[in-house]
Amino acid sequence: MTAPRRTQAERRDATITRLLDATVECLATRGYAATTTSAVAAAAGVSQGALFRHFPTRQDLLVATAEVVAERNVAAFRGLAGDPSPDVEAVAAVLGHLRSVVLSPANQTWRELLVAARADPGLRLALLPAREGLQEQMLAAATDLWGNLLPPQDLPAVLSIVVNFLDGLAFSALDPDPSAPPGRTVERALELLAHLIVDRRPATEEIP
Amino acid sequence: MTAPRRTQAERRDATITRLLDATVECLATRGYAATTTSAVAAAAGVSQGALFRHFPTRQDLLVATAEVVAERNVAAFRGLAGDPSPDVEAVAAVLGHLRSVVLSPANQTWRELLVAARADPGLRLALLPAREGLQEQMLAAATDLWGNLLPPQDLPAVLSIVVNFLDGLAFSALDPDPSAPPGRTVERALELLAHLIVDRRPATEEIP
DNA sequence: ACAGATAGCGAGTGATCACTTTTTATGTGA
DNA sequence: TCACATAAAAAGTGATCACTCGCTATCTGT
Numbered sequence: 001m002t003a004p005r006r007t008q009a010e011r012r013d014a015t016i017t018r019l020l021d022a023t024v025e026c027l028a029t030r031g032y033a034a035t036t037t038s039a040v041a042a043a044a045g046v047s048q049g050a051l052f053r054h055f056p057t058r059q060d061l062l063v064a065t066a067e068v069v070a071e072r073n074v075a076a077f078r079g080l081a082g083d084p085s086p087d088v089e090a091v092a093a094v095l096g097h098l099r100s101v102v103l104s105p106a107n108q109t110w111r112e113l114l115v116a117a118r119a120d121p122g123l124r125l126a127l128l129p130a131r132e133g134l135q136e137q138m139l140a141a142a143t144d145l146w147g148n149l150l151p152p153q154d155l156p157a158v159l160s161i162v163v164n165f166l167d168g169l170a171f172s173a174l175d176p177d178p179s180a181p182p183g184r185t186v187e188r189a190l191e192l193l194a195h196l197i198v199d200r201r202p203a204t205e206e207i208p
Numbered sequence: 209m210t211a212p213r214r215t216q217a218e219r220r221d222a223t224i225t226r227l228l229d230a231t232v233e234c235l236a237t238r239g240y241a242a243t244t245t246s247a248v249a250a251a252a253g254v255s256q257g258a259l260f261r262h263f264p265t266r267q268d269l270l271v272a273t274a275e276v277v278a279e280r281n282v283a284a285f286r287g288l289a290g291d292p293s294p295d296v297e298a299v300a301a302v303l304g305h306l307r308s309v310v311l312s313p314a315n316q317t318w319r320e321l322l323v324a325a326r327a328d329p330g331l332r333l334a335l336l337p338a339r340e341g342l343q344e345q346m347l348a349a350a351t352d353l354w355g356n357l358l359p360p361q362d363l364p365a366v367l368s369i370v371v372n373f374l375d376g377l378a379f380s381a382l383d384p385d386p387s388a389p390p391g392r393t394v395e396r397a398l399e400l401l402a403h404l405i406v407d408r409r410p411a412t413e414e415i416p
Numbered sequence: 417a418c419a420g421a422t423a424g425c426g427a428g429t430g431a432t433c434a435c436t437t438t439t440t441a442t443g444t445g446a
Numbered sequence: 447t448c449a450c451a452t453a454a455a456a457a458g459t460g461a462t463c464a465c466t467c468g469c470t471a472t473c474t475g476t
Contacts (some may be wrong), residue, residue: 008443008452015453031327033241038435047455048435054453058434115323117382124382131382157396164376165369171379172330172372174325174339181329186363196404216422216473222422245464255425256465262423266464 016054018044023065028105032116037061063126066113070130072106074137082145092194094145095162098188101181102166103173113170138163146197162193224262231273236313240324245269271334274321276308278338280314282345290353300402302353303370307398308392310374311381319379341397354405370401 001042005013026035055061066193080097083090101107114131117124142159150158163195169186182190214222230252234243245266249256288305291298296409309315322339325332350367358366375392390398 006443011443012454029327031324033324034327036432038432049437049456052435053454056435086293111379112323114380114382115320116239116241118379119237119242119373154396154400156393157400159370160377160393161373161397161400164380166376167379168372168374168376169368171319171375172322174322183365185368188362189368192362192365192404196400214473219423219472239432246462257426257467260465264465322456 012054015044015046015050017110018046019051019054019061020065020068023061024105027065027109027112032112035062052188059126062113062116062123066127067130069106069109069113070134073101073110074134076101076104076106077138077141080141080145084148086198088151088191088194088198091146091149091198092191095190095194096182098162099166099169099186100179102163103170103179108170111167122158149197159196161196165189165193190191211268220262223252223254223258225271226254227259227262228273228276231269232313235273235317235320235329240320243270244353267331267334268412270321270324270331272320273334275338277314277317277321278342281309282342284309284312284314285346285349288349288353292356294406296399296402296406299354299357299406300399303398303402304390306370307374307377307386307394310371311378311387316378323413357405369404372403373397392401 019040022040023035025041026043031037037048037051040061041051044051051061055064075097080094080101083094086094113123113127117127137158138157142155146155146158227248230248231243234248234251238247245256245259248269249259252259259269263272285306287300288309291302294302321331321335325335347364347367350363354363354366
């Protein structure tokens with residue numbers, strides 16, 4: 001009943017935030033094609049007119065959303081703790097955390113936008129700076145994590161293997177629940193990758 | 209001038225083939241969202257009415273296309289020659305071939321449909337048998353290629369690493385030309401994976 | 417040759433898309 | 447307090463979507 005009495009800037013920022021959050025959720029749950037302006041506006045609890053006041057086109061909304069999730073993803077990657085002298089188990093544990101980061105809704109949103117950008121030159125161009133920044137930050141994070149385990153010239157290759165493997169995994173895992181525990185195959189794959197990073201000699205499991 | 213005089217079955221099969229090929233091309237070049245029934249019909253050189261005579265809904269067309277490209281992908285995987293006693297270079301070469309297979313339009317089409325299926329339960333369900341068949345055939349192909357190099361229980365994990373890495377690569381490579389030569393990082397990554405497969409001990413490159 | 421069946425065409429059809437315009441609410445500066 | 451600016455809502459607008467329908471063209475069995 002009582003008026004909240006917010007400033008214009010507060011009102012503006014609040015609805016923009018709600019729109020961006022709604023777009024993330026919409027992309028993660030319904031996919032790119034079903035992320036329509038009306039669906040986003042409805043999810044945000046505002047009108048379409050409000051949406052188009054702050055984002056002139058749908059693409060502008062998507063690009064802004066991409067930048068938001070790119071920042072979140074960078075923060076999540078940097079949040080992975082590094083160990084000064086890690087063993088195989090520690091690296092495998094980090095890879096497990098990395099897996100859950102890659103499977104998170106924010107990363108799912110990012111993937112959805114990347115896939116759409118492949119066939120949309122305008123979106124691809126608009127996403128380029130965020131993509132480069134993300135890559136750079138991830139290489140820096142990889143240096144923090146594994147810089148003393150690998151020769152510097154191999155870091156990009158190993159990072160590419162790990163991240164693309166996890167992305168490919170997220171993308172071929174069509175299970176409705178992305179936070180499900182990893183299967184045996186994935187578990188063993190992470191183990192092999194951990195060996196690749198730590199001692200560069202994966203142990204052959206003896207068959208009992 | 210002269211009438212070609214084809215049977216009904218020939219006419220039917222011909223337009224169905226043209227529609228499926230057009231759908232593959234459309235998905236690979238324009239992406240899922242832009243693969244509309246009118247675009248496919250135009251690319252196939254037939255009317256929309258002809259399309260809907262053979263495929264009651266758009267989803268039926270997409271599912272049929274998925275089954276076609278899944279078969280093509282299996283054939284491409286099985287076409288990779290195995291070597292009875294391969295060294296690192298041979299395995300790396302096979303991985304290079306595998307990369308070009310994964311980057312092919314047929315595989316790009318498959319990925320596009322998989323991504324769309326994530327947010328579309330009906331499509332996901334319809335794609336399930338093709339997905340299982342593909343996975344099975346790929347494991348068989350991997351056994352042919354690397355069965356005598358790896359312990360059997362590690363085959364699924366290694367296959368998962370390789371294939372998902374390449375898929376993730378295809379999916380983050382937004383270059384307009386997918387047949388471009390692999391960059392230094394990708395080259396080194398394939399080398400490391402070859403070592404992982406062959407001698408399970410990647411060589412550390414000395415810095416000159 | 418001819419009746420019936422199948423294939424293909426193209427003009428619709430309602431729904432929904434991204435987006436615009438008009439109108440109403442809500443802060444802001446003087 | 448009140449003219450003004452900005453934010454949000456409500457009601458459009460043309461274009462395009464998946465899909466239908468009536469018609470013609472082509473083939474098939476007899």
